[in-house]
Amino acid sequence: MSFSRQAQFKKLADSYDICVIGGGATGAGVALDATLRGYKVIVIERGDFASQTSSKSTKLVHGGVRYLEQAVKNLDWQQFKMVYKALHERKIMLQNAPHLAHPLALLTPCYSWFDRAYYRIGMWLYDKIAGATNLKDSRGLNKKEIQKEVPALNLKKIVGGILYYDGQMNDSRYALSILQEAERLGATVLNYTELSSFTCSHKSLKIKEVLVKDLIGNKEFQFNVRAVVNATGPFTDKIRKLANPNLQERMKVSRGAHIVLEKKFWPGDTALLIPKTDDGRVVFLLPWRGYVLVGTTDDADKLSENPIIFEEEKTYLLEYFNRFALEKASPSDIKAGFVGLRPLLQVQLQTAMQADTKSIVRDHEVEVDRRSKLVSIMGGKWTTYRIMAEDTLDILEAEVLHVPKSPCLTKNHPIMGGEHFDADLFLNSKILTSETRRHLYxxxxxxxxxxxxxxxxxPKGTELLLDGLPYLQGEIDYLKKHEMATCWDDVVNRRWGIGLRDEALGRKLEDKKKEAFASIS
Ligand SMILES: Cc1cc2nc3c(=O)[nH]c(=O)nc-3n(C[C@H](O)[C@H](O)[C@H](O)COP(=O)(O)OP(=O)(O)OC[C@H]3O[C@@H](n4cnc5c(N)ncnc54)[C@H](O)[C@@H]3O)c2cc1C
Known part of the structure; x- marks a missing residue:
């Protein structure tokens, strides 16, 4: 069976144990966990998989150095626990998809001896919290060592720095691969299908049926369910209110912008953590798949499906890049820019209504609506998607299905493409060019x-789509048939991701093969 819409519609059943709404990181995690526990699962996603926040992240698999600082400063046990959990998940994410996530060295530059001691202790603590799952110990660097490690950094006024390690991932493909794995194990997974409404039991008011609109075929279908999981990130409140209009809003949305520059502005493999911007946040300069990613911002925003980057955000991020980089970039050097909406959970409703989004804890909560039994998984971050899913399923089993807790099996379960494979042998082989081999792996x-x-x-399947780029002509058909790509946006912005790194190149690829998606339905 292939991972295409046609194959999924053929598989469509009249009833499911669990319907997951949302095909981002959170929904994907829930779908895989539930399928591995033996449930019959369907995932519906209104756009493409990971087309919202889950493809617009900073791509870090991390505990969060800033969250640790907040935890210590505010003696916040909740925040500390979140850093602990995320640091342990970091290793698991890297293990289960070594082709999509890898360790990344980051430097924190220090401009006073006090800062150097402060961040040295902080990073030491970060290592200790990770314990046996630590990727590599942090260490202090002097100016000369920094010059060698991060040649692109402007060393003016620097007294030293701390080198530490976190993970970096391909976020959109990570979500897709989790969903593919869930599908391989039996789940039905559909993109471009939107929740239309719920039908509830007259007696108990519990959701018993889900009505869905296929946005490509323009038709509706329905199925019976035992439980529904709302994993719609920033859109969570909309689904909660559809199930029970009396529910109070719980989400607060904050926008985070990134810009992308050419690699020549930040050569090397080491990233930079700017620990304190003028407005008290952190900004990262990250080597990212042949480019440099700079981000992010953190400002309260309204809910929308396609947030676009503002000129002020570009200027702000470029200014920070230029403060720290030796080679200065100008606005015309920006290759791409994108914005994601953080699904932040308002913890204490009263105070959080006025809260600044930077101070809201990035933890998650599972809510079961007493009336409809809708299970909403709210908040969290990419790195913790797996434990968010585990908590969701544990609570769903106890409070909605009323069955004994079944074991969560996702911890040591590689996602699609992540199972053991001799990558070195493949990368060193003589098939195609080395750039294409690297891209394919x-x-x-x-x-x-x-x-x-x-x-x-x-025919012509192994020829390059465009000279100078590693993509093969035949991959487009592969993506349609085995990765449910339905349009160029799906290919360029998520399956390959080149459109989020270099908008002009994304458009050039699209122009070359415009007709490729004419026949999808
Ligand atoms: C700027 C930024 C940077 C970040 N950086 C990091 C980072 O470096 N590391 C980290 O760990 N975390 C990071 N995060 C957090 C992380 O990206 C998010 O927590 C995570 O992606 C949220 O995933 P989600 O699945 O809950 O939401 P989403 O990815 O938004 O998915 C929800 C999905 O639900 C779908 N949906 C909505 N309504 C319906 C409906 N009616 N029917 C069907 N489907 C529907 C949407 O189309 C969407 O695809 C960052 C977040 C932002 C915004």
Missing amino acids: ETYGSLAPRVIEFCQNI
């Missing part, structure tokens, strides 16, 4: 040889 992991075989069976 970093995109499909252990499925890379299968993609090559697929392309070999299509």
